[in-house]
Amino acid sequence: MDEDFLLMIPGPIPVKPRVFRAMSMKILPHRGEEFNKLYMEQSERMKKIFKTKNDVFILAGSGTAAMDAAIANIVQPGDKVLCITSGKFGERFRDIVKAYKGLVIELKYDWGMPINTEDVKKALEKDPSIKAVTMVHNETSTGIRNPVAEIGKIVKNTRALLVVDTISSLGGDNIEVDKWGVDLCASGSQKCIGLPPGMSFISVSQKAWEVIEKTDSTCYYLNLKKYKNNKYKAPYTQPVSMTYGLKEALDIIDEYGFENWIKKHEKMAKATREAVKSIGLKLFPNDEKTCSNTVTSIKVPDGIDGQELVKLMREKHGIIIAGGQDHLKGKIIRIGHMGGVTEKEIIVTIACLQMALKDLGYNTELPSILTPIWKL
Amino acid sequence: MDEDFLLMIPGPIPVKPRVFRAMSMKILPHRGEEFNKLYMEQSERMKKIFKTKNDVFILAGSGTAAMDAAIANIVQPGDKVLCITSGKFGERFRDIVKAYKGLVIELKYDWGMPINTEDVKKALEKDPSIKAVTMVHNETSTGIRNPVAEIGKIVKNTRALLVVDTISSLGGDNIEVDKWGVDLCASGSQKCIGLPPGMSFISVSQKAWEVIEKTDSTCYYLNLKKYKNNKYKAPYTQPVSMTYGLKEALDIIDEYGFENWIKKHEKMAKATREAVKSIGLKLFPNDEKTCSNTVTSIKVPDGIDGQELVKLMREKHGIIIAGGQDHLKGKIIRIGHMGGVTEKEIIVTIACLQMALKDLGYNTELPSILTPIWKL
Numbered sequence: 001m002d003e004d005f006l007l008m009i010p011g012p013i014p015v016k017p018r019v020f021r022a023m024s025m026k027i028l029p030h031r032g033e034e035f036n037k038l039y040m041e042q043s044e045r046m047k048k049i050f051k052t053k054n055d056v057f058i059l060a061g062s063g064t065a066a067m068d069a070a071i072a073n074i075v076q077p078g079d080k081v082l083c084i085t086s087g088k089f090g091e092r093f094r095d096i097v098k099a100y101k102g103l104v105i106e107l108k109y110d111w112g113m114p115i116n117t118e119d120v121k122k123a124l125e126k127d128p129s130i131k132a133v134t135m136v137h138n139e140t141s142t143g144i145r146n147p148v149a150e151i152g153k154i155v156k157n158t159r160a161l162l163v164v165d166t167i168s169s170l171g172g173d174n175i176e177v178d179k180w181g182v183d184l185c186a187s188g189s190q191k192c193i194g195l196p197p198g199m200s201f202i203s204v205s206q207k208a209w210e211v212i213e214k215t216d217s218t219c220y221y222l223n224l225k226k227y228k229n230n231k232y233k234a235p236y237t238q239p240v241s242m243t244y245g246l247k248e249a250l251d252i253i254d255e256y257g258f259e260n261w262i263k264k265h266e267k268m269a270k271a272t273r274e275a276v277k278s279i280g281l282k283l284f285p286n287d288e289k290t291c292s293n294t295v296t297s298i299k300v301p302d303g304i305d306g307q308e309l310v311k312l313m314r315e316k317h318g319i320i321i322a323g324g325q326d327h328l329k330g331k332i333i334r335i336g337h338m339g340g341v342t343e344k345e346i347i348v349t350i351a352c353l354q355m356a357l358k359d360l361g362y363n364t365e366l367p368s369i370l371t372p373i374w375k376l
Numbered sequence: 377m378d379e380d381f382l383l384m385i386p387g388p389i390p391v392k393p394r395v396f397r398a399m400s401m402k403i404l405p406h407r408g409e410e411f412n413k414l415y416m417e418q419s420e421r422m423k424k425i426f427k428t429k430n431d432v433f434i435l436a437g438s439g440t441a442a443m444d445a446a447i448a449n450i451v452q453p454g455d456k457v458l459c460i461t462s463g464k465f466g467e468r469f470r471d472i473v474k475a476y477k478g479l480v481i482e483l484k485y486d487w488g489m490p491i492n493t494e495d496v497k498k499a500l501e502k503d504p505s506i507k508a509v510t511m512v513h514n515e516t517s518t519g520i521r522n523p524v525a526e527i528g529k530i531v532k533n534t535r536a537l538l539v540v541d542t543i544s545s546l547g548g549d550n551i552e553v554d555k556w557g558v559d560l561c562a563s564g565s566q567k568c569i570g571l572p573p574g575m576s577f578i579s580v581s582q583k584a585w586e587v588i589e590k591t592d593s594t595c596y597y598l599n600l601k602k603y604k605n606n607k608y609k610a611p612y613t614q615p616v617s618m619t620y621g622l623k624e625a626l627d628i629i630d631e632y633g634f635e636n637w638i639k640k641h642e643k644m645a646k647a648t649r650e651a652v653k654s655i656g657l658k659l660f661p662n663d664e665k666t667c668s669n670t671v672t673s674i675k676v677p678d679g680i681d682g683q684e685l686v687k688l689m690r691e692k693h694g695i696i697i698a699g700g701q702d703h704l705k706g707k708i709i710r711i712g713h714m715g716g717v718t719e720k721e722i723i724v725t726i727a728c729l730q731m732a733l734k735d736l737g738y739n740t741e742l743p744s745i746l747t748p749i750w751k752l
Contacts, residue, residue: 001410001620003402012403012616023617024396026379027388027572029696034377060574061437061597062613068597077594099596190613196403198436198574198615218453218594220475221437221444237438237566239574239615240388241399244377320405 005314008349009322010140010168010295010336012190012197015245019194022248023241030237039234042246046201048258049170049193049250050185052177054203057227058246060239063167063188066200068096069222070163070184071134073212077101079131082123082160086146087111087139088325089165097134105130111328112142112297114290117150124158131211132161132183138169141325143283143297143334144290145173152180161208167191170201171253172265172338173293183208189242192265192294194249194339199242252340265293268337268346272296275350276335279357279364284332297324297334304360306330312359317352381690384725385698386516386544386671386712388566388573391621395570398624399617406613415610418622422577424634425546425569425626426561428553430579433603434622436615439543439564442576444472445598446539446560447510449588453477455507458499458536462522463487463515464701465541473510481506487704488518488673490666493526500534507587508537508559514545517701519659519673519710520666521549528556537584543567546577547629548641548714549669559584565618568641568670570625570715575618580604628716641669644713644722648672651726652711655733655740660708673700673710680736682706688735693728 007014028035039058046056059065071093075081081102083094086109097104105127107119115135124130133155137148148164155162161183166175170185172192177185183205190197204212204224212224220226226235253261273283273291276298284297300306307330310323324332335349355374358364366374383390404411415434422432435441447469451457457478459470462485473480481503483495491511500506509531513524524540531538537559542551546561548568553561559581566573580588580600588600596602602611629637649659649667652674660673676682683706686699700708711725731750734740742750 001401001404005402007403007405009405012406012613015403015617017400020400020617024393024400025377026381027383027391027566028377029383029385029698030388030573032696061441062615064612065437065597068595071596072594096596099599100594188613190403190616196615196617197406197613198618218448218476219444220447220472221441221598223475236440237388237564237573239438239572239618240566241391241396241572242574242615320408322405 005318005320006345006348007320008335008345009320010334011338013194013336013339013341015196016194016252016340018252019245019248023245025244027240030240035240036233038247039238039243040232042243042250043232045250050177050203051175051179052203054177054205055228056201056203057224058238059200059202059222060236061200062197063186063200064092065222066186066188066202067093067165069202069224070186071096071100072219072222073217073224074132074161074184074208074215075100075102076216078103080105080127080129082107082120082130082133084115084120084133084135085109086113086115086142086144087136088141089136089139089167093134093136093163093165112144112284114144114287115146117147117154120151121154124154124160128158130160132163134163136165137175138166138173138292138294140168140295141328142285143292143295144285145169145292148182149176149180152182156181161211169292169294172262174262177203189246192338194252195242195245198239199246265337268341268343269293269296271343271346272335272337272350275346279354294338295334295336297332300331300333301357301362304357304362306333308360309333309356312356313352317356319349319352321349381694381696382721382724383696384711384721385696386710387714389570389712389715389717391572392570392628392716394628395621395624399621401620403616406616411616412609414623415614415619416608418619418626419608421626426553426579427551427555428579430553430581431604432577432579433600434614435576435578435598436612437576438573439562439576440468441598442562442564442578443469443541445578445600446562447472447476448595448598449593449600450508450537450560450584450591451476451478452592454479456481456503456505458483458496458506458509460491460496460509460511461485462489462491462518462520463512464517465512465515469510469512469539469541488520488660490520490663491522493523493530496527497530500530500536504534506536508539510539512541513551514542514549514668514670516544516671517704518661519668519671520661521545521668524558525552525556528558532557537587545668545670548638550638553579565622568714570628571618571621574615575622641713644717644719645669645672647719647722648711648713648726651722655730670714671710671712673708676707676709677733677738680733680738682709685709685732685736688732689728693732695725695728697725
């Protein structure tokens with residue numbers, strides 16, 4: 001496989017060699033004391049990342065497994081769930097609720113538009129039988145950060161559970177599960193934590209446990225009670241190598257300092273936004289205050305085909321960026337700045353983006369250092 | 377981590393350095409063409425291992441995920457399922473059926489006893505509304521191989537689907553999904569295929585698809601229709617590194633020759649059985665013809681504590697073997713000979729087993745080469 005590419009999509013991310021080396025350690029028996037200790041220690045450490053005292057479980061499966069678990073354990077047929085959607089992953093939660101035959105009340109915004117917290121308040125007041133509210137913290141499909149803290153304040157005073165997807169922000173943005181009142185927080189390994197895909201995480205509040213205990217759920221592999229009742233050991237075979245990798249990835253974050261790790265993401269996000277604006281591009285979110293800490297989505301300039309741009313970046317420059325999904329295909333591009341991404345990767349990505357745009361006819365003046373390279 | 381141990385349990389198994397190196401390649405985007413091609417190619421190659429023309433899907437999750445998918449997609453509340461149980465994993469299928477509110481008709485044998493195929497025939501004749509029959513091909517908890525071919529002949533002529541767990545035998549024993557008429561075959565990565573845990577496989581027959589299409593299932597992450605409807609691309613994020621590893625592991629099997637790979641397992645199984653018998657031990661299965669190709673279970677001699685024996689093997693000799701599960705704890709030990717295990721590992725395991733038994737008071741005469749080592 002040609003490995004001379006730079007991966008700048010919003011996850012999966014380039015995994016550090018240290019993590020790969022850890023993942024190459026000899027396989028331990030998944031039911032032995034040594035592995036159990038390792039597994040439970042990493043579950044404990046993940047609590048720090050979630051900023052919670054709630055239970056946190058590591059699941060063998062990708063982020064959607066954790067999203068599924070969050071719904072499967074609390075929704076019975078006919079249960080009402082308020083699903084806030086403003087992008088692909090908000091819609092995924094809605095679809096999962098439908099799969100479990102929950103009654104979806106959709107609070108729908110155009111992709112990329114901010115959520116109006118007043119709407120959430122009204123919806124919950126209008127129907128106090130709503131059992132849960134689902135939302136995405138960091139909508140990967142649009143590069144928007146949604147106001148979980150504000151919505152948490154509203155949901156806290158109701159019987160409803162707050163279910164949040166933090167797959168593309170956990171570790172790369174400030175997430176305060178306890179302070180915000182997130183009852184079920186689903187996340188994944190392959191974004192700001194710095195692992196390959198294949199592992200996911202879920203935190204479960206006391207309020208959520210009370211609902212889970214009363215819910216007549218139909219699930220087995222993703223049944224959270226199996227985890228709790230197994231004294232927090234994994235009930236089924238865990239991805240041993242990924243667990244070694246998780247320890248190493250969390251060591252890296254600890255060495256960096258967790259708050260510094262988040263600040264680094266903040267800086268990379270800001271640098272990316274400023275750099276793309278400096279070449280005349282417009283951010284996709286209308287309000288920059290709603291911009292994500294981990295992925296920047298950018299409008300493709302008029303007259304340029306976003307899919308062509310992504311292709312040129314890949315083929316000419318060996319840089320993989322993401323296009324838009326679903327109806328945004330060709331209209332936006334997305335650059336991820338997660339995990340170990342540094343200014344070096346940002347510089348080279350934006351520099352090549354500028355050259356690729358120029359190749360496609362975009363009117364832009366290259367800085368002197370790029371001109372000779374562009375002419376190559 | 378101390379890596380000076382030899383892992384001889386019935387999975388997970390020691391992973392070859394080649395596979396780890398492949399898993400350390402740069403992460404590709406999971407939705408890009410290159411990864412999709414790789415993923416779909418490995419799904420195709422897995423068909424050869426299953427000996428099937430049926431659809432085969434690779435799932436992100438461990439073996440239980442595939443078992444869950446096999447049931448979740450075909451069982452609605454109230455559906456009757458004949459669950460054949462004679463060990464821990466047969467019971468797991470039964471528990472999954474219960475989780476999905478299927479009506480379990482249990483055909484229960486003592487752990488380690490062979491299945492009487494006549495019983496299956498009678499049960500299906502007695503209740504023609506039975507929708508599925510679940511069984512385990514290779515019962516890891518007892519070291520027994522169950523007669524899937526014979527049961528397949530019976531189930532084929534009914535409306536019922538045959539659902540088989542081949543987690544601990546696929547790749548290490550002859551499995552003929554098409555010839556035997558297995559409708560849903562669930563398996564895992566961490567046994568005879570030679571990967572770390574975290575990935576699983578499922579094959580789906582046309583007869584199974586017809587039932588799946590008609591079943592009003594409640595599942596999302598493990599919904600097989602999502603895979604089929606996504607043109608056989610993975611609908612959710614796949615474990616990219618594990619997929620690289622799968623390609624490498626299948627390359628290793630191809631280089632060895634798949635039939636030779638199975639024969640190697642056969643030889644290792646036979647060698648293990650003969651070696652343990654040569655030191656006076658008895659196999660756990662009463663009938664040696666039912667013995668597994670991939671795991672040998674052995675009765676712990678009277679007066680010796682099996683848990684002590686496992687501990688001594690680990691602590692004195694650095695060899696990890698498995699004890700019995702549930703009510704067989706302390707009564708049997710299990711030695712895995714899966715994947716890349718060669719005669720070298722078998723020799724050293726049985727030699728150390730003999731020394732450990734002698735340490736625990738078992739009356740055995742060590743061969744001359746072991747005596748000086750035992751005295752160390």
